[in-house]
Amino acid sequence: MKPSEIRVALAPGLLVFSPAARRDGTASVAADGVSTLGHVVESLGVPLTEVGAIRCDGREVPRRHVPLGGESVEVDTVPRPQRVPGAPLRFLLDVHLGTLARRLRLLGVDTAYESTDLGDPALASLSAAEKRVLLSRDRGLLRRREPWAGAFVYSTRPEEQLDEVLDRFRPELRPWTRCTACNGLLRRATPEEVAGQLKGGTRRSYDVFARCGDCGRAYWKGAHHEQLEAIVERAVTAFAPEGGRG
Known part of the structure; x- marks a missing residue:
């Protein structure tokens, strides 16, 4: 040298x-x-x-x-699990991480995501304003000075991306408590409250429903529930801290 x-x-x-x-x-x-x-x-x-x-x-x-x-x-x-002091652990994902966003929401993790590209300056500013950890595969975005905190998502596969985030940050998991479409909180709903969103077969086959308090979307244990249940069970078994199993 x-x-x-x-x-x-x-x-x-x-x-x-x-x-x-x-x-x-x-x-x-x-x-x-x-x-x-x-x-x-x-x-x-x-x-x-x-x-x-x-x-x-x-x-x-x-x-x-x-x-x-x-x-x-x-x-x-960075050490793992990574601690992010100063605010509750919440995430903001860029436009390319939609599947990861839905899976984090499925697990009850507060996850902001827009399906339209807001642009790097707007994403960085939103991270700072809402004190959210910005997750992205865009190195240039993560090199900006504005974000409150950030992390690179290494894998291109949603299953591995979810493992990465859960292993790195160990967020509290409360499955089935957030809307996978908008991140709002879910509450129990009667069949009458969600009747307008149900087809005849669904009304006859199910009697337990939830509804998003923000967008009003209805949820029930439909055809894809077993697949979602497998994602939840695997994540909770591998990554939920004590007290974070919901």
């Missing part, structure tokens, strides 16, 4: 972001005496939402530390 360079070693979980890193997970970066470690890590393609502790020559330092030539830097991933 040249005296004017710093050696950066990325944790294995961060290598997906950095094509500049060598096979051993290291990269050499010029030390300009101005750039902070946060800027250095971002210059390697790593969103700071994915970064945990940073050590410089073996001692933990803040992201604002300005490294000097000849120093060695180690960058860890």
